[in-house]
Amino acid sequence: MKHSLKFEVYHDGAYYCARCFDFDIFTQGSTLDEVTANIKEAVQLYFEDSEKKEVKDNYDGILTVMEMAM
Numbered sequence: 001m002k003h004s005l006k007f008e009v010y011h012d013g014a015y016y017c018a019r020c021f022d023f024d025i026f027t028q029g030s031t032l033d034e035v036t037a038n039i040k041e042a043v044q045l046y047f048e049d050s051e052k053k054e055v056k057d058n059y060d061g062i063l064t065v066m067e068m069a070m
Contacts, residue, residue, distance in 0.1 A: 004061045018042075025043060027041070
């Protein structure tokens, strides 16, 4: 069974930050569009290592959890 990589996305006052629940992956961006693009790039770079490629096969997508302030 494949899983989705889960990210928490929150605004720290200056940037949108994204932290992966499953692996040591963190990125940020000035906008939600930028942080979304950066998440995709960070995941690709993280799994570039040949030892991690087998682990990547167990994941089929990215799920983000947004923290929204009202």
